[in-house]
Amino acid sequence: MITQTECLVLDAADTLADRRSRFDLPPDTIYLDGNSLGAMPANVPGRIKQTLEQEWARGLIRSWNDANWYPAPQRTGNKIATLTGAEQGEIIVADSTSVNLFKVLVAAKRMRAGRRVILAEKTNFPTNVYIATSVAQLTNSELRCVDPDEVLATIDENTAVVSLTHVNYRTGKRYDMEAITRRAHEVGALIVWDLCHSVGAMPIHLNRSQVDFAVGCGYKYLNGGPGAPSFVFVARRHLDSVQQPLTGWHGHARPFDFTHEYVPHSGIERMLTGTAPQIGILTLEAALEVFDGIDLDVLRDKSVSLGNLFIELVDQELEGLGFSVISPRDAQERGSQVSLLHEQAHAITQALISRNVINGFRAPDVLRFGLAPLYVRHIDVWNTITALREITETRAWDSDAFKIRKAVS
Numbered sequence: 392m393i394t395q396t397e398c399l400v401l402d403a404a405d406t407l408a409d410r411r412s413r414f415d416l417p418p419d420t421i422y423l424d425g426n427s428l429g430a431m432p433a434n435v436p437g438r439i440k441q442t443l444e445q446e447w448a449r450g451l452i453r454s455w456n457d458a459n460w461y462p463a464p465q466r467t468g469n470k471i472a473t474l475t476g477a478e479q480g481e482i483i484v485a486d487s488t489s490v491n492l493f494k495v496l497v498a499a500k501r502m503r504a505g506r507r508v509i510l511a512e513k514t515n516f517p518t519n520v521y522i523a524t525s526v527a528q529l530t531n532s533e534l535r536c537v538d539p540d541e542v543l544a545t546i547d548e549n550t551a552v553v554s555l556t557h558v559n560y561r562t563g564k565r566y567d568m569e570a571i572t573r574r575a576h577e578v579g580a581l582i583v584w585d586l587c588h589s590v591g592a593m594p595i596h597l598n599r600s601q602v603d604f605a606v607g608c609g610y611k612y613l614n615g616g617p618g619a620p621s622f623v624f625v626a627r628r629h630l631d632s633v634q635q636p637l638t639g640w641h642g643h644a645r646p647f648d649f650t651h652e653y654v655p656h657s658g659i660e661r662m663l664t665g666t667a668p669q670i671g672i673l674t675l676e677a678a679l680e681v682f683d684g685i686d687l688d689v690l691r692d693k694s695v696s697l698g699n700l701f702i703e704l705v706d707q708e709l710e711g712l713g714f715s716v717i718s719p720r721d722a723q724e725r726g727s728q729v730s731l732l733h734e735q736a737h738a739i740t741q742a743l744i745s746r747n748v749i750n751g752f753r754a755p756d757v758l759r760f761g762l763a764p765l766y767v768r769h770i771d772v773w774n775t776i777t778a779l780r781e782i783t784e785t786r787a788w789d790s791d792a793f794k795i796r797k798a799v800s
Contacts, residue, residue, distance in 0.1 A: 393703055398769040401700070407693055411766040413681045414614075420747040421771045426560075426588055426728045426761030427751050429614030429678075438677035442670055464667050467676040468659065471613070471622050474682060475586065475605070476596035481630075483659045484622045484672050488587060488608045489518050491623040492554075494635040494662060495604040496526040499552040499581040501634055506551035506580070511536045516560045519585060523554055539564065543574055550580040557595070558588035558726030561753050563718040565589070565726045569600040576601065587611055592694055592727035592764060594687040597624060604629075612727070612763055615675030623662045630658060639664035681765060693764040694727040700769055701729045701760060704776040712783040717757070731758045733783075737800070741793035742782045748775050752800050 402408060414430045416422060422430055446454040455461050468482035475482065485491065500509065511523050513536045520536065527534040537545045539559070546553060553575045558565045568584065575582045584605040589595060591612030597605055603626055609619030625633055634655070640646045641663035644654040655661040702716055715732045719725040733739055733756060740752040751759035760775065761767075782788050 393707060395773050398773040401696065401769040405693065406689060407764060410681060414766045416766060420749060421775055423750045423760045423767065423775060425763030426611055426759065428617060429611055429763065430766055432614055432678045432681045434680060435674055435677050439674060442673050460669055463669065463672045463676060464663065467672055468622055470676065470679045474687065475590055476598050477624055478598065478627060480659055481627055482622050482624045483662055484620050484675065485663050485667060486621055488606050488621040489522055491606040491621045492519060492522045492585065493526060494637055495583050495606060495623060496523060496552060496554060497530065497636040498633045499583060499604055500526065500530045500532060502632065503551035503581060506549055507532050508549045508551055509534050510545060510550050510553045512539050512542055512555060513537065514539060514559060514561065515556050519554065519556060543571060546574050546578055546580060548578050550578060552581050552583060554583045556585040556588065560588055561757055562730050563726045563728040565724055572600045572602055588726055593691045602626065609675040613675065614678045614681065618671065619675050620668050620671045625659060625662060635662055637664040641665060690764050694762055695722040697762040697764065697767055697769065697772055698722060698725055698729055701772050704772065705731065708776050708780050727764065728759055728761045732756050733758060735788055738788040738793040739782055742788040743778055746778055748778050
């Protein structure tokens with residue numbers, strides 16, 4: 392039997408424990424929704440204050456040069472490169488994940504113009520499917536969505552592009568990036584990975600895996616704030632030939648020549664479109680400082696420890712209460728979240744939130760628990776399971792207030 396004391400012992404031995412103090416977290420709250428919106432790093436308000444009160448209010452337009460605003464997308468991209476196994480100059484920050492996914496899918500399909508199939512999977516985040524559907528229509532292609540376990544077997548010589556999310560948003564199931572990328576390349580296809588639910592929670596090896604393209608958001612495990620800008624990765628071997636479809640002026644080789652003929656930048660800057668969302672990028676750049684000096688293998692070890700503990704405590708404490716674990720029990724196949732099924736998932740989530748235990752809900756019946764290793768503790772897992780047991784045993788969830796669906800869930 393796992394005890395509360397054992398959880399405290401694990402936290403006492405945690406070499407990442409000091410990182411929690413770098414976040415501005417309410418002391419009475421357990422926050423397990425960092426896979427949807429990361430907690431705020433404590434240094435961010437000071438950076439925003441400087442941006443607003445000094446650089447914008449006083450520096451005005453001069454700050455594009457004097458405060459070094461203009462290269463912020465490149466600088467921030469290089470920080471993300473260190474977390475993803477990319478080289479400097481292969482990642483740039485811009486736009487939203489959906490927009491960047493559109494860019495790379497069109498670009499990849501152009502590079503495989505003789506093939507018709509864009510391969511995706513049925514359980515992917517809906518926006519990925521929506522974007523891929525539009526790309527298929529625009530490029531006279533076929534979007535083929537298959538079950539996750541069918542992906543490897545379905546990749547064939549007709550496949551132009553494989554588009555997958557590294558860690559599934561509902562279940563936390565993790566794909567084998569190297570194996571699937573290798574299979575795509577064996578048949579001459581290109582691969583696009585969505586890293587939204589893995590970057591910042593585990594090591595990623597884009598270049599070791601020979602990945603062609605990747606995208607990801609800045610507001611989950613990277614803690615860049617609500618609506619933080621996205622990033623896009625293009626392997627250096629493709630930079631000379633990639634033609635992205637949104638040819639805005641910041642992707643131009645000489646944007647301030649203001650010529651009407653488009654000439655793409657020679658580097659990753661060609662993936663830019665319009666003016667960067669500057670405040671958002673500067674916020675993300677500051678937020679990424681919490682990763683300075685982090686060993687990503689140690690980060691992953693803690694993530695695995697938290698996930699294993701969560702699943703073991705579900706088995707120990709919640710048997711017979713209607714919960715089932717839908718995340719892989721094998722940590723090698725799991726991201727940094729644990730998801731549970733329960734027929735009253737929404738009401739239970741609201742009941743948890745009323746106790747300042749914040750997790751996520753996905754319709755119709757999934758409770759998600761994001762285990763951000765920089766600030767989640769083992770004792771948080773223990774207290775969450777305790778709250779789940781009390782809420783279900785006493786039917787505390789059975790309240791009209793907890794059954795109201797709000798605009799965002």
